[in-house]
Amino acid sequence: MANPLAQFEIKPIAEIQIGDFDASFTNSSAFMVLTVAAVTLFLVLSMRRRAIVPGRWQSMAELSYEFVANMVRDNVGNEGRRYFPFIFSLFMFILFGNLIGLIPYAFTFTSHIIVTFAMAIVVFLGVTVIGFLRHGVHFLGFFVPKGVHPVMWILLIPIEVLSYLSRPVSLSIRLFANMMAGHTMLKVFAGFIIPLGILGGWAPLAMAVALSGFEFLVAFLQAYVFTVLACLYLNDAVHLH
Amino acid sequence: MSDEKPPLSLDELDARLRKAKAEQHQHEPDGPRGGASMSGFGMAFRIGTELVAALLVGVGFGLVLDGWLDTAPWFLVVFFFLGAGAGILNVYRAANRMGTAPRLIGDQTPDGDGKGPAEKG
Numbered sequence: 001m002a003n004p005l006a007q008f009e010i011k012p013i014a015e016i017q018i019g020d021f022d023a024s025f026t027n028s029s030a031f032m033v034l035t036v037a038a039v040t041l042f043l044v045l046s047m048r049r050r051a052i053v054p055g056r057w058q059s060m061a062e063l064s065y066e067f068v069a070n071m072v073r074d075n076v077g078n079e080g081r082r083y084f085p086f087i088f089s090l091f092m093f094i095l096f097g098n099l100i101g102l103i104p105y106a107f108t109f110t111s112h113i114i115v116t117f118a119m120a121i122v123v124f125l126g127v128t129v130i131g132f133l134r135h136g137v138h139f140l141g142f143f144v145p146k147g148v149h150p151v152m153w154i155l156l157i158p159i160e161v162l163s164y165l166s167r168p169v170s171l172s173i174r175l176f177a178n179m180m181a182g183h184t185m186l187k188v189f190a191g192f193i194i195p196l197g198i199l200g201g202w203a204p205l206a207m208a209v210a211l212s213g214f215e216f217l218v219a220f221l222q223a224y225v226f227t228v229l230a231c232l233y234l235n236d237a238v239h240l241h
Numbered sequence: 242m243s244d245e246k247p248p249l250s251l252d253e254l255d256a257r258l259r260k261a262k263a264e265q266h267q268h269e270p271d272g273p274r275g276g277a278s279m280s281g282f283g284m285a286f287r288i289g290t291e292l293v294a295a296l297l298v299g300v301g302f303g304l305v306l307d308g309w310l311d312t313a314p315w316f317l318v319v320f321f322f323l324g325a326g327a328g329i330l331n332v333y334r335a336a337n338r339m340g341t342a343p344r345l346i347g348d349q350t351p352d353g354d355g356k357g358p359a360e361k362g
Contacts (some may be wrong), residue, residue, distance in 0.1 A: 159323055166295035173294055174287065225283060
């Protein structure tokens with residue numbers, strides 16, 4: 001049976017070595033480029049006609065725009081509008097990366113924790129910088145619980161700081177674990193179909209079909225969860241609760 | 242005979258647009274509205290990662306500080322418990338945002354930033 005984890009292997013396509021640093025163009029990078037190209041093509045081509053009554057493609061592009069715009073407005077409020085381009089790019093990148101990864105033989109770059117962690121740390125650092133830019137030193141008050149005796153601060157401030165620092169970790173683990181678990185499970189069930197033959201192969205086949213449908217849901221849901229949490233963190237930085 | 246009303250000047254149009262926009266914005270509360278609706282599976286996974294992530298950060302912090310200051314295992318012990326506390330705080334906040342956490346007395350924020358339980362200290 002094929003190794004269910006072989007699909008996550010990083011294979012260099014073009015080897016590039018800068019000093020001691022391995023900067024090879026890998027299958028992971030290739031699919032990231034493909035994702036960016038697909039998102040750009042999708043949005044540019046579908047909005048080319050700019051019809052008042054949208055066609056199918058334009059409708060999809062407008063739907064995704066409105067979906068993210070509503071998400072930003074609901075979670076951050078009106079001040080969140082200026083961060084919309086970033087949130088929208090983030091959402092489309094993760095969503096298309098997840099969906100392209102579902103194509104057989106494709107590589108899912110969101111199933112690598114370093115990729116999701118890089119995205120999460122960008123969100124985390126960006127939100128922290130926005131918080132400090134908007135509120136200056138007052139942003140540190142975010143870590144001081146209100147209505148608590150100052151003696152308890154010794155215990156509670158480290159907990160608040162750790163809770164804040166754990167955000168990029170939980171954000172990246174969630175996306176990576178969901179994608180990796182789903183793809184591994186799919187591969188394991190698919191691997192049983194041929195060995196079990198025509199008599200017993202139907203059960204794993206049915207399972208693989210059901211899981212494929214479920215994976216589409218997960219691909220969308222995880223992109224949504226990632227961006228909604230980015231919005232919530234942005235809201236904390238903008239409004240300072 | 243059909244077109245007796247003069248067309249709106251651009252200034253008038255601008256004023257009307259601004260009025261309509263202002264009205265639209267008035268209906269939008271500035272801040273979060275309700276939590277995200279998620280499937281039970283997504284919710285369970287979210288809670289789990291929140292707990293584990295904080296613990297990981299705490300333990301990592303402790304190990305790094307120990308290695309740096311040569312005080313093993315004291316910082317690991319301290320930060321393990323702080324990380325566990327942060328994890329529980331994370332879970333409480335995540336559950337609060339989903340609207341499923343028990344409401345504590347004196348906790349009036351509907352979106353729940355989790356400042357309520359701190360009052361017990």
